[in-house]
Amino acid sequence: MRVVAGVDEGFSEHGLRTADGITLSFRSYGSRFSKRAPILCLAGLTRNAKDFHDLALALAPDRRVVSLDARGRGRSDYDPIYANYSLVREVGDVLTLISQEFDEPCIIIGTSRGGLQAMILHGVRQDMIAGIVLNDIGPELEPAGLKRIVNYLGIPPQPLNTWDDAVAALKATNAKEFADLSEEDWVHWARRTFRDDDGKPILDYDLKLRDAALEAGPMTADFWPQFRGLRETPTLMLRGENSDLISAETVRQMRRAKPDLTSVTVKGRGHVPFLDEPEARAAILAFIGEIDQREA
Secondary structure, three states: OOEEEEHHHOEEEEEEEOOOOOEEEEEEEOOOOOOOOOEEEEOOOOOOHHHHHHHHHHHHHHOOEEEEEOOOEOOOOOOOOHHHOOHHHHHHHHHHHHHHHOOOOEEEEEEOHHHHHHHHHHHHOHHHEEEEEEEOOOOEOOHHHHHHHHHHOOOOOOOOOOHHHHHHHHHHHHOOOOOOOOHHHHHHHHHHHEEEEOOEEEEOEOOOHHHHHHHHOOOOOEOHHHHHOOOOOOEEEEEEOOOOOOOHHHHHHHHHHOOOOEEEEEOOOOOOOOOOOHHHHHHHHHHHHHHHHHHO
16 A cells, blocks of 8 residues: 655555555555545546545545545556446445445545545445435436536647646636636646646546447436435535536436435536535535434
C-alpha cells in the first residue's frame, strides 16, 4: 500500500491492490479511530475523489471519510481490459475497499454512477451499509440524460490547450443548467474535471470508458429492484433542479415506493449538484446526524 501525505490539504492518499492486479487510489480524511459511522464517497462515471474534497473536510472533524477513485479514474490505475469498466467490477472493488478499511457499517454518498454502485452493493452486503445518499441518481434514468452522457464520454473537447479552454468547454455544455455559477465556480469545476499535464488540461479518466460503454450496449434504466431493497435503510435523495437524468416524477415515485425517503431539490443545479450548496450540505449533515442518533 502506498501512502502519500496530504497534510496541508487535510487528507492522506492510499493505494488498494485489487484481486486482478489493479491499484486503486483513495483519500482518507479524519481519524480511523472515530466511533461514529464512517463515510464512503463514490463518484460519478468520469469523476473522482476530488469532487468530495470540500464535503470531506466538513465531515472529517468527528469521523473518518474515504473517497475513492474508481479504476480508470483520477489517480487509480487504468485497466488494460476496458471491459472491466463495468458496474459489477466496480462494486467488487468497493466491497474490497470497505472490507479492508471499515470495521463497522458505513454511510455511502454516491454521486450518479456511485449511487448505482451503492444500491447494488446494498443488495449484496446490506450489513455493511448504515445509510445511503443518492446524489442525482435513482432507479429510473431519463433517455435524454443518458444520450447526453454518451455524446461526450471519452471525447476530449476541442480546443483543449489552456485552462481557459477547459472552462469554456464546461460552459458550452452546462451553462443553461448551472446558470448561477461564478467565474471562480467554473474554474473550480474545471480543476476537478481535468488534470494538469505540464500546464495543459486533460480529461482525468481513461478515454476507453467510451469503448466499454458502447460495447456494453444501451444502459439499462431500471434499478427499481435495487431501490426497493433499500426499504429498511435510511436514504437521502438529492436531485438537481435542472437535472436531465432524474426527473421530478421519478423522485415522486421513489417516495411512494419508500415513504420514509428524504428528498431535497438543489436549486440552480443540473446533473450533478456539487454538494456544497446550502440545501445539499444541510440535508447531508442532518441525515448523518439522524443515523448517529440511531446508532447511539
